[in-house]
Amino acid sequence: MARQNSKNIDYEKIANSQSFRRLSKKKNSFLWTMTVIFFVLYMLLPILTSYTKILHQKAVGEITWVWFYSFGLFVMVWGLAHFYVGRANKFDKEAKEIIDEYERGAGQ
Amino acid sequence: MSVPSIVMFLLIVGITLYITYWASKRTSTASEFYTAGGGLKGWQNGLAISGDYLSAASFLGIAGSVALYGYDGFYFSIGYLVAYLVVLYIVAEPLRNLGKFTLADMITARFEMAKVRGAAALSTIVIVLFYMIAQLVGAGALIQLLFGIPYWAAVLIVGVMMTIYVLFGGMTATSWVQIIKAVLLMFGTAIISILVLLKFDFSIIRMFSEMATATDAGEAYLNPGLLYKNGINTISTLLALVLGTAGLPHILMRFFTVKDAQTARSSVIWATWIVGIFYVLTIFLGFGAAAFVGKETIVAANPAGNMAAPLLAEVLGGDILFAFVSAVAFATILAVVAGLVLSGASALSHDIYGQIIKKGNITEKEQVVAARIGSLVISVISILLALGAQTLNVAFLVSLAFCIAGSANLPVIIYTIYWKRFNSNGAVWAILGGLITALVLVALSPNVWNPEPGKAIFVGTPLVSLTNPAIISVPVGFICGWLGTILSKEADYAKYNEVEVRAQTGISVNKVSH
Numbered sequence: 354m355a356r357q358n359s360k361n362i363d364y365e366k367i368a369n370s371q372s373f374r375r376l377s378k379k380k381n382s383f384l385w386t387m388t389v390i391f392f393v394l395y396m397l398l399p400i401l402t403s404y405t406k407i408l409h410q411k412a413v414g415e416i417t418w419v420w421f422y423s424f425g426l427f428v429m430v431w432g433l434a435h436f437y438v439g440r441a442n443k444f445d446k447e448a449k450e451i452i453d454e455y456e457r458g459a460g461q
Numbered sequence: 462m463s464v465p466s467i468v469m470f471l472l473i474v475g476i477t478l479y480i481t482y483w484a485s486k487r488t489s490t491a492s493e494f495y496t497a498g499g500g501l502k503g504w505q506n507g508l509a510i511s512g513d514y515l516s517a518a519s520f521l522g523i524a525g526s527v528a529l530y531g532y533d534g535f536y537f538s539i540g541y542l543v544a545y546l547v548v549l550y551i552v553a554e555p556l557r558n559l560g561k562f563t564l565a566d567m568i569t570a571r572f573e574m575a576k577v578r579g580a581a582a583l584s585t586i587v588i589v590l591f592y593m594i595a596q597l598v599g600a601g602a603l604i605q606l607l608f609g610i611p612y613w614a615a616v617l618i619v620g621v622m623m624t625i626y627v628l629f630g631g632m633t634a635t636s637w638v639q640i641i642k643a644v645l646l647m648f649g650t651a652i653i654s655i656l657v658l659l660k661f662d663f664s665i666i667r668m669f670s671e672m673a674t675a676t677d678a679g680e681a682y683l684n685p686g687l688l689y690k691n692g693i694n695t696i697s698t699l700l701a702l703v704l705g706t707a708g709l710p711h712i713l714m715r716f717f718t719v720k721d722a723q724t725a726r727s728s729v730i731w732a733t734w735i736v737g738i739f740y741v742l743t744i745f746l747g748f749g750a751a752a753f754v755g756k757e758t759i760v761a762a763n764p765a766g767n768m769a770a771p772l773l774a775e776v777l778g779g780d781i782l783f784a785f786v787s788a789v790a791f792a793t794i795l796a797v798v799a800g801l802v803l804s805g806a807s808a809l810s811h812d813i814y815g816q817i818i819k820k821g822n823i824t825e826k827e828q829v830v831a832a833r834i835g836s837l838v839i840s841v842i843s844i845l846l847a848l849g850a851q852t853l854n855v856a857f858l859v860s861l862a863f864c865i866a867g868s869a870n871l872p873v874i875i876y877t878i879y880w881k882r883f884n885s886n887g888a889v890w891a892i893l894g895g896l897i898t899a900l901v902l903v904a905l906s907p908n909v910w911n912p913e914p915g916k917a918i919f920v921g922t923p924l925v926s927l928t929n930p931a932i933i934s935v936p937v938g939f940i941c942g943w944l945g946t947i948l949s950k951e952a953d954y955a956k957y958n959e960v961e962v963r964a965q966t967g968i969s970v971n972k973v974s975h
Contacts, residue, residue: 362962373966392703423535438726
C-alpha cells in the first residue's frame with residue numbers, strides 16, 4: 354500500500370478549509386453529545402441502586418427493574434455501536450470529498 | 462488430573478505452539494512483531510480484542526461472583542461493556558489514524574519530545590505490570606486448582622508458554638491464540654448456558670422465580686446490595702471500568718494491528734457483540750452454579766468463587782465438559798498474559814530503547830532483536846513478581862490497572878486529539894498527575910492498610926476509604942493536563958492542524974488516490 358509522505362500534504366490548507374471545519378464541528382458535536390448521553394445513562398445506574406430502592410421493585414415475576422435497566426444498557430451499547438457506524442460512514446464520505454477537493458486544488 | 466483433562470490440555474498446548482511456529486516464519490520486521498503487519502481483518506481483530514478482554518477474571522471471576530452474590534456479581538460486566546462505546550466513539554479511529562505501534566507513538570505524533578514519550582511509556586509499563594501480576598497470580602492459583610499442581614509450577618508453565626508465544630510468534634501468534642481462545646470460550650459458555658436453561662424449561666421468568674428461593678440470600682440475591690454496600694465506592698469503581706478500558710495498553714495496541722480506521726471501527730463492533738453476549742451468558746453460568754452446585758461447594762473449592770463455572774460444567778456435563786472448560790480457562794490465561802507482555806515490550810523496546818535512547822537511529826533488524834529482548838525482560842520480571850506475590854490478595858490490582866489507565870492515559874489521549882491549545886507540558890502533567898495520584902491514593906487505601914493482620918499488605922488504618930480512587934484520580938488527570946498546558950506558553954497550532962486533519966480524515970494512512 355502506497356503511503357503518501359505526510360510532509361508533502363499542506364495540512365494548514367485542509368484544516369482551514371470551510372468544508373473541513375464544517376465536518377470537524379459536526380463530527381465532534383455528534384461524538385460528544387452521544388458520549389454524554391450514554392455516560393449519564395450508565396452512571397445513573399449505580400447512583401439509583403446505591404441511594405434509592407426504585408429499581409428494586411419487581412417488574413415481571415421475580416425479575417426486578419434493575420435487570421431491565423441493565424439489559425437496557427446492553428441493548429443501548431449494541432444500538433449505539435451500529436448507530437455510530439452509520440454516522441461514521443457518512444463522515445468518511447465527506448472526509449473523502451475534502452481530500453479529493455484538496456488534491457484537485459493541489460493538482461498543479 | 463483426569464485423562465480427558467490431560468488430552469484437552471495437551472491439545473491446547475499443541476495447537477498454540479503450532480500457531481507460534483507458523484507465525485514465527487512470518488515475523489521478521491518490527492511491524493510484524495508488534496502489530497502483525499497491520500494485516501488483521503475486522504472480525505479477526507474483533508475476536509482478538511474480545512480475547513484480550515475476556516480474561517480469566519471475566520470468565521471464572523464474574524461467573525463465580527454472580528453465583529455467590531447474584532446481581533452484584535453481574536454489576537461489573539455492565540461497566541466493561543459500556544466501556545466499548547467510549548473506545549468506539551472517542552479513541553479507536555484517531556488512534557489508528559495517528560499511531561504506529563504504541564500509545565506514545567500517537568501522542569508524539571503531536572509532540573515529538575523524549576519527555577512525553579517517556580511519560581507515556583512509563584504509565585504503560587506500570588499498568589502492564591500491575592495487570593500481569595494480577596493475571597499470573599490468579600493463573601497460578603487456578604491452574605493449581607484445576608490440575609492439582611503446585612503454585613510455583615503453575616506460574617512457571619504459564620510464564621514460559623506466554624514467553625514462547627511472544628518471543629517467537631510476536632503479535633501474529635498472540636492474535637491467533639486470542640482468536641481461537643475467544644471462539645472456544647464462547648462455545649463452552651454457550652453450551653453450559655443452554656444446559657442450564659434446559660433445567661428451567663427455557664423460561665427466564667421461571668429461572669428468576671426459582672433463584673429467588675434457591676440461595677440463602679432469598680429475594681435479595683436478585684437485587685443490588687449484597688456485595689457492594691458503599692455507594693461512592695461502587696460509583697468510583699464503575700467509573701474506573703468505563704473510562705479505563707480506553708486507556709489499557711494491550712487494548713490500545715490492538716488498533717495498530719488493522720490497516721485503517723474503518724477496520725478499527727468494525728473490530729470494535731465485533732468485540733461489542735461478542736463481549737456483550739458473553740456477559741449475558743455469565744448470568745446463566747452464575748445462576749446455574751448457585752442452583753445446581755451450591756454456595757458451600759463453590760466456596761469450599763475457592764473462596765472467591767473462581768471454580769463456579771468449572772464445577773457447574775462438571776455437574777451438567779461430567780468429566781469431559783469439566784476438562785473442556787478447564788482447558789479453555791487455561792488458554793484464556795495464556796492468551797491474555799501474552800497480549801500483556803507484547804504491550805509492555807513495545808513500551809520498553811520501541812519507546813524507551815528505540816526512540817528515546819537510540820533516538821530512532823535503529824535498523825529494522827535491531828528493532829526486532831530489541832523487541833524480543835524487551836519481551837523476555839517483561840516476562841521474567843512479571844514471573845518473578847508473581848512467584849513472590851502468591852499470598853497477596855491481588856484482585857484489586859485489576860481494577861487499579863483500569864483506574865491508572867483512566868487517570869493517566871485517557872486524559873492525554875482526549876486532549877491530544879481534541880484540544881488545540883494542548884501542549885507537551887500538559888501532556889507530561891496529565892500522565893504523571895493521573896498516574897501518581899492513583900498510585901498514592903491506592904497506597905493509602907484499605908487494599909494496602911487494614912487494622913486486622915493478614916487482610917492487607919500492612920497492618921494499620923487506611924487514610925483513604927475508597928478502594929478504587931478513580932472518582933478522584935480521573936478528574937485530577939484531566940485537571941493536571943489543563944493546568945500544565947495553561948501554565949506553559951508553548952503552543953503549536955500548525956502541528957495541531959496536522960493532527961486534527963490526520964485524525965479526522967485518515968489522510969496519509971489511507972491510500973490516497975491520484
